[in-house]
Amino acid sequence: MFLIGAIATLVTMAPLFLDVDPFPSYAWAVCMLMGVGFAVSAAGVLRGIAAQRREARASQG
Numbered sequence: 569m570f571l572i573g574a575i576a577t578l579v580t581m582a583p584l585f586l587d588v589d590p591f592p593s594y595a596w597a598v599c600m601l602m603g604v605g606f607a608v609s610a611a612g613v614l615r616g617i618a619a620q621r622r623e624a625r626a627s628q629g
Contacts, residue, residue, distance in 0.1 A: 570609065573602025 576598040583590045 569601050570605025573599055573605055577602055 576595065580591050580595050580599055582588075
């Protein structure tokens with residue numbers, strides 16, 4: 569998801585440098601996938617940390 573958003577960001581920024589017509593607004597909406605992908609991966613990391621903490625507490629007690 570992050571990779572698709574990053575590629576879309578590069579593609580939608582290209583008209584600024586290549587002097588061509590800009591892309592429609594839905595193309596800019598695809599760029600938001602970069603932030604969504606980052607949020608999803610951060611949530612996965614936090615869930616992994618929480619699971620490891622629960623496992624460590626269970627093995628101690």
